[in-house]
Amino acid sequence: MQEILIMLLMLFGAVLIFLAGVGILRMPDIFLRMSATAKAGTLGVGLILTAAALHFNEFGIYTRVVAIICFILLTAPIAAHIIGRAAYFDGVPLWEGTIQDDLKKHYRISDHALYSGEIPPEEILVPQKEADDFSEEPE
Amino acid sequence: MNILWNIILLLISLGFICAFIRLLRGPYLPDRVVALDLISVIAMGFIVVYAVRFNQVNFLDVAIILALITFLGTVAFAYYLERRI
Incomplete structure (x- = not known):
């Protein structure tokens, strides 16, 4: 048993x-x-x-x-x-089928701060990263 | 009973292989960190199954240490990722 x-x-x-x-x-x-x-x-x-x-x-x-x-x-x-x-x-991109991204307009990339109101659109853009490529030599 | 043990070990090994493929393919660094986390969890499960299969009590201590080190490693990688920007 x-x-x-x-x-x-x-x-x-x-x-x-x-x-x-x-x-x-x-x-x-x-x-x-x-x-x-x-x-x-x-x-x-x-x-x-x-x-x-x-x-x-x-x-x-x-x-x-x-x-x-x-x-x-x-x-x-x-x-x-x-x-x-x-x-x-x-800045890892979300899936294109994502319906809701609650942080999108409230997060500022320059100082990692979160705001309850909306902040200017030139500051809110999280840079879209390219995929990590380890083949090239680091500078 | 022996076949059942083989099935269990085969399933865990297949999960390990899937996580390893994700570790190799990427495409971003956080994906690899998540894959490493899953690999160590799978290794912990494998060790415990091995301990039961061959009646070795001492291997459970290895599982404890692995759980501790996994958490510390994940936190260190996350700290590095946040500071890297």
Whole structure:
């Protein structure tokens, strides 16, 4: 009985991790990619860790697993938020099918400031970046 | 039962390969950082599956350290990206 439960949890975790990989490969935009990896990856590793705790069935393992799961649940959203913020400020273009961009008229690129009112249009333009090309030599 | 273990390891490896392709293809630096983040999460899952498969309790400590280092690395990359402009 417990064997079946462990294998089911591990299988679900592996499928979720696989879906996170497919999501990061197929999604059109960095923000959509992050939404796939942050959620599916966290849940997949959490299920696998739960299966490991059930398999070993000792007090020390349970504490370790709970510590890892709590740490992942705390840090994965923070990391995704920080990377998304840095990517937006860096000028990574959004997907062309994006419907709403709430920061568009309220963010000034020169000093990274956010304003509640609208600011002049020559200051709001986030520069559209070219894709990073590491083939040329740095100056 | 053995086939099930192989399926689990195969699925995790396929996710790893997808994340690695995204790490190679880019096109921007934040994409690569997200791919690195996912790769370390997948490696953590792989280590835990390995620990259960071969009854090695000590590998769970490696997973703890990997979780800590992953978060620090992502924060450092994000700091670098914001200061780079």
